[in-house]
Amino acid sequence: MISREQSSFVIGFEASNGQEALGALEKETFDLVLCDVVMPVMDGIAFLREYRKRNLKAPVIMLSNFDEYDKVRQAFKLGARDYILKDSATGGSLLRLLEEYCRNREMPDETYNFQSLVREALDGYSSPPFSALSQYVQSRVSGSSFRLLYLDMPQKDLSGEKDLFNTMCEIFRDHIVFSAITTQHHGIVLVHTALPLERKELQAIFENLQKSFPHTCGVLSRALTSLSDFRAGCERLNQAAAYAIYRSPPLFFSEEEIPPSHPCEPFPKERFLSLVKEQDLAGARETLMSFWEQTAAGQAMEPAAFKRQLEDVLFQTIQELKPFFQESMAMTRLQIKLLKELDYAYSREQITGIVESLFEGVRRQLPFLSQKQGTAVRDVMRYIADHYREPVTLQDAAAALHLNYTYLSSCVTQNTGKSFIEHLNAVRIKEAKRLLKETEMTVGEISDAIGYRDQGYFGKVFKRLAGTTPLHYRNACQRGDEL
Known part of the structure; x- marks a missing residue:
């Protein structure tokens, strides 16, 4: 030779x-x-x-x-x-x-020659490396097919290429492992299969993979008769690996198991947020979990799209509830924690855990919320009664009571059904009626006395709440008319 x-x-x-x-x-x-x-x-x-x-x-x-x-x-x-x-x-x-x-x-x-060819193929070189890759493999085996195994590996499962190669040789013991390459978070294995992989054999392989790599998910490609689409196959498997969020262990599956996407019911966001605002946590949780279970069962939604929807739900839920906390940092920390966990979630159990953590975190705070809200509402009503004659605002009340402005606004509205300004106007107009009925003060003097610096604005508020103008109200009182 x-x-x-x-x-x-x-x-x-x-x-x-x-x-x-x-x-x-x-x-x-x-x-x-x-x-x-x-x-x-x-x-x-x-x-x-x-x-x-x-x-x-x-x-x-x-x-x-x-x-x-x-x-x-x-x-x-x-x-x-x-x-x-x-x-x-x-x-x-x-x-x-x-x-x-x-x-x-x-x-x-290291199997240097073949590994270098694989890396060139992954790096996107054109036909010569792919041709070399195919020639290299086909000079050693013939008349059969190949499979790519794509691994999404966290740091705790990541090992050297030699260890990965040896482990794969044990798992694929009836086949030839040609290459095992690792990157920062991924592994790519090329396996030569002489015979089609039966369902039972595939299941055993996936179970052994999960035992060896308990924190990893992976996708095995469909049978390839040529290595010409090696890089495209890796990119396809990278996207397919995301479907692990719909699965329970083992988180290894074949490309053929991914169903075609089809239209699915959108998340009932308005109903969900309405339940959150009403603090009906049981109803909100049931709505979200039902949507999640249906989506996971049918794998109908592209995983990235589902994660985006869930991120939006988590964010808006916490934004709605955050004002009810005097110390909003607790909810902010929960928000950051859950969004980070969602970003790295790769299994059905992890997604379910994130949803449960959301409601558990909120549920732990609710008993304290009721007590705090009641105290805050009583304090703000007392503040209005003491200061309605002054040109006060909600910001003034929050500063005087040492409360968060947004928190105070939400407390008042949530517990009474009325805003701070509505309560303030009600107290002022009640006092205006007394002064119109019992004193000779002019409308302008009364407006100043109850905290309105604009007599025209006072007249509009009075008519809206009393159903008539200040002068008509005084005249009716003098005539003894019932109002």
């Missing part, structure tokens, strides 16, 4: 069988081992098994005329760095491959 004249390598030792090769490898250090599968005394597979037991370090490349799936799988499982079919490898291509390995011999624990 390669003539000595072509090669720039120094051939350190030539062995006629595996047993002889092991003896030499234990005595000397070599950069690379090129091994045939068929050999007398000890064949290539037996050699690899013993080589692994002795923990020898030089990378091993297998050469063979066999393209039998079982031989290829065994070789990779036993630690072969490459498996080259003699019929598909020319002298030049084999020489380039050997030179590549020697250039990267300081990285003996």
